[in-house]
Amino acid sequence: MTKDFWKQLPRPIIGLAPMDGYSDSAFRRVCKQVNPAIVTVTEFTSADGLHFSTTALMRKLAFHASEQPVIAQIFGKRVETFITATKVCEDMGFSGIDINMGCPAKKVVRSEHGVALRKNRDLACQLIEAVATNTRLPVSVKTRLGWTSGDDLVDFGVAVQNAGADMICIHARTYQEPYKVAPQYDRVYALKKAITIPVIGNGGIESLAQGHAYCGDLDGFYIGQASFGNPWVFAGEKPQRFRDRIPIIDQHAQYLFEAKGGYVGSREIRKHLLAYVKGIPGARSFKAALSQVESLSDIQTALRQIAETEDYYETHSTL
Numbered sequence: 001m002t003k004d005f006w007k008q009l010p011r012p013i014i015g016l017a018p019m020d021g022y023s024d025s026a027f028r029r030v031c032k033q034v035n036p037a038i039v040t041v042t043e044f045t046s047a048d049g050l051h052f053s054t055t056a057l058m059r060k061l062a063f064h065a066s067e068q069p070v071i072a073q074i075f076g077k078r079v080e081t082f083i084t085a086t087k088v089c090e091d092m093g094f095s096g097i098d099i100n101m102g103c104p105a106k107k108v109v110r111s112e113h114g115v116a117l118r119k120n121r122d123l124a125c126q127l128i129e130a131v132a133t134n135t136r137l138p139v140s141v142k143t144r145l146g147w148t149s150g151d152d153l154v155d156f157g158v159a160v161q162n163a164g165a166d167m168i169c170i171h172a173r174t175y176q177e178p179y180k181v182a183p184q185y186d187r188v189y190a191l192k193k194a195i196t197i198p199v200i201g202n203g204g205i206e207s208l209a210q211g212h213a214y215c216g217d218l219d220g221f222y223i224g225q226a227s228f229g230n231p232w233v234f235a236g237e238k239p240q241r242f243r244d245r246i247p248i249i250d251q252h253a254q255y256l257f258e259a260k261g262g263y264v265g266s267r268e269i270r271k272h273l274l275a276y277v278k279g280i281p282g283a284r285s286f287k288a289a290l291s292q293v294e295s296l297s298d299i300q301t302a303l304r305q306i307a308e309t310e311d312y313y314e315t316h317s318t319l
């Protein structure tokens, strides 16, 4: 992969946003299956972890060739561990390195990682420069509008570009209002006008059509939470009937079991299953079963029963 990867991708660039606990290899694979043109990003991974406990973290970062181009996202604050982490990710075959400068989690901010780097621009730029000069891969930064406002976004974006980043993704909310408020894209448009590296928008996008509407003047957009239980968000259309969604859900479970084994896989798939059945008539009564699945056959049985319940509701609503 070359440094101009982000410049060369067809527009608009559409991606699955990095999400800890969600955007693992299994979920990235099903999203790619739904829309092979998307870019995906790993869950954020500690640069210190990759430096000090390389093997364990490499296991967490492992991906399948069908996910490419997949970008590894790292977080931290130490130049030397960022350099090791970058080399590990490059050797693993990732298509790019993304630096997390947006995570608002208390533990992360307390350690001066994630969005805390917005308060330490010198260090933020040193990290970008260290990563960019130690890899042939494209380097991107994902951040927020700012701490309490987007007042310094353009200055920060210019500094990020000058430090050697090849793309910047902006989650159009601040640190102080992390997820629930409406995104403010005006600030992101102003940044796009001020820099020459690609700018990707993110935040509050619930469909491809909305992504095109919000980010038409940008280089693309990432979708996050709207993909929970809904990888079809990347296809533009969701199969009408639950029965027709089952093959992808089954596939998701299989990939997860394959990657993490039955014990962890069965526990991690539960939250996804609950998201997949949200809004399906009659599915409420299967919540307990879905929250306790232990095997692929438990999952298949529950999904089949939910499809039969949906059929029943449909037949009876037309009588």
Ligand SMILES: Cc1cc2nc3c(=O)[nH]c(=O)nc-3n(C[C@H](O)[C@H](O)[C@H](O)COP(=O)(O)O)c2cc1C
Pocket (backbone or CB within 6 Å): 017, 018, 019, 020, 021, 022, 042, 043, 044, 073, 100, 102, 103, 142, 171, 202, 203, 204, 205, 222, 223, 224, 225, 226
């Ligand atoms: C559960 C969860 C985990 C997240 N983990 C990460 C992460 O690891 N790295 C990151 O850059 N952003 C992370 N984010 C932020 C998302 O990438 C995205 O910026 C945010 O959810 C806004 O996009 P959305 O409104 O489409 O969800 C996470 C968000 C959620 C909800």
